[in-house]
Amino acid sequence: MDAHTSHALYTQRRAQLAAQLGPGGIAIVPTAPEQQRNRDSDFLFRHDSYFYYLTGFAEPNAWLVVTGEGESTLFCNPKDAEREVWDGIRLGPTAAPEALGVQAAWSVAELDQRLPKLLENRGVVWYPFATHKGLDARINGWLQPVRARVRYGALCPEQQRDLCGPLDEMRLIKDPHEQDTMRRAAQISARAHVRAMQRCAAMLRAGQDVREYHLDAELLHEFRQQGSQYPAYGSIVAAGANACVLHYRADAAPIRSGELVLIDAGCELDGYASDITRTFPANGRFTGPQRTLYDLVLASQEAAVAATKAGNRFTDPHEATVAVLAQGLLDVGLLDKNKVGSAQDVIANRSYFPFYMHRTGHWLGMDVHDCGSYVEPSEVGTVNERKDPLSGETIKDRPSRILRPGMVLTIEPGLYVRPAEGVPEAFWNIGIRIEDDAIVTETGCELISHGVPVNADEIEALMR
Incomplete structure (x- = not known):
């Protein structure tokens, strides 16, 4: 995206937000703080997603102020020749208006001085609730001098409102630029998965010691080699029984021939995440029980993909996933129909839960678990009753979100079989998850992560 297009894109987003603030409204959006790792070392800085969505500005220690009239003011680090020798070139307030399309820019050192003046004579102050530690207190501190001037005729904002609501709705539908970026992120991640799968089989064939961290290293290599900035989240590389731990992190166990390996990993590219999971045989050949469960999970994903479409x-x-898994668990003997009944009974009583205990997907975007309500806002209050798939609790008058073109979500069914009484031993310690990234379209969905095989025969062919 060239500078002119970038400038117009972020200007348009700020204008769209300003229109929702109302006359006299003002919004305050900070970027993320820098985080200390230990002593004088910081973690690699990653911007706040709301802030970046509105500015495209990735420097730390910055704030954006937007008014209901469409005026945008940026506070950022000032130019500093000495610090720039150590930390890199800063944009600075002088260059910011032309570079970012804001109407004004000031040194962040002037934030406490200028914010009360910007808040004066405003009716509503918007900011993201419960996202930045100490932000409420900071805003109240800026409001104090405004309140002190009320007796002299100044107006102080009477309302504080959560900015997450309007921004979440804006971010939920991805524009063409966002979709293109996410396609490229998914392509890079798919190549990384392919690299890890092939490397695993090659190392085992060569008689080498293979550890989970070896495959993690292959992922990181491909992410950076292809231009992504960093992983979108901590990669999961889980061998054997470790795959039954949903958010496994140890990353050091040996990978043995005959085991399955589950990799849940995706890169972040230009502020947008990808999220792919593949499960594959370490030596390139599924065993009979592994293939049985793998094909069942894949069938459940295919059913979910078919159900992912606008409307x-x-x-x-x-x-759709649960319907396939419920019948499949009965068919393969993981559930005893004499004890749990029919597939409909399995679903109604959630008898599948010991083997499948998470949702089939989540929103994906600037954050790997992206923002946006799973409830349809246009129907809140409509008489409706449904069961939450995880808690089993009844949800009343809050219907599930209607899918619309441009929404992006993951589709990630799985099965996780731990040793237990009544569970056939042939299936013990098999953990399988298959996850792809999907853009909702008018007629279905576009799977943007299929650059890495998902069919069992194709996986085996890839790893030969």
Whole structure:
């Protein structure tokens, strides 16, 4: 994206937000703080997603102020020749208006001085609730001098409102630029998965010691080699029984021939995440029990993909997944129909839960678990009753979100079989998850992560 297009894109987003603030409204959006790792070392800085969505500005220690009249003011680090020798070139307030399209820019050192003046004579102050530690206190501190001037005729904002609501709705529908960036992120991540799968089989064939961290290293290499900035989240590389731990992190166990390996990993590219999971045989050949469960999970994903289209509900892919898994668990003997009944009984009583205990997907975007309500806002209060798939609790009058073109979500069914009484031993310690990234379209969905095989035969062919 060239500078002119970038300038117009972020200007348009700020204008869209300003229109929702109302006359006399003002919004305050900070970027993320820098985080200390230890002593004088910081973690690699990553901007706040709301802030970046509105500015495209990735420097730390910055704030954006937007008024209901469409005026945008940026506070950022000033130019500093000495610090720039150590930390890199800063944009600075003088260059910011032309570079970012804001109407004004000031040194962040002037934030406490200028914010009370910007807040004066405003009716509502908007900011993201419960996202930045100490932000409420900071805003109240800026309001104090404004309140002190009320007796002299100044107006102080009488309302504080959560900015997350309008921004979440804006971010939920991805524009063409966002979709293109996410396609490229998914392509890079798919190549990384392919690299890790092939490397695993090659190392085992060569008689080498293979550890989970070896495959993690292959992922990181491909992410950076292809231009992504960093992983979108901590990669999961889980061998054997470790795959039954949903958010496994140890990353040091040996990988043995005959085991399955589950990799849940995706890169972040230009502020947008990808999120792919593949499960594959370490030596390139599925065993009979592994293949049986793998094909069942894949069939459940195919059902979920078919249910992912505009006009359907966010819960429809999950329900399609559960329907396939419920029948499959009975068919393969993981559930005893004499004890749990029919597939409909399995679903109603959630008897599948010991083997499948998470949702089938989540929103994806600037954050890997992206913002946006799973409830349809246009139907809140409509008489409706449904069961939450995880808690089993009844949800009343809050229907599930209607899927619309441009929404992006993951589709990630799984099965996790731990040793237990009544569970066939042939399936013990098998953990399988298959996850792809999908852009909702008018007629279905576009799977943007299929650059890495998902069919079992194709996986085996890739790893030969």
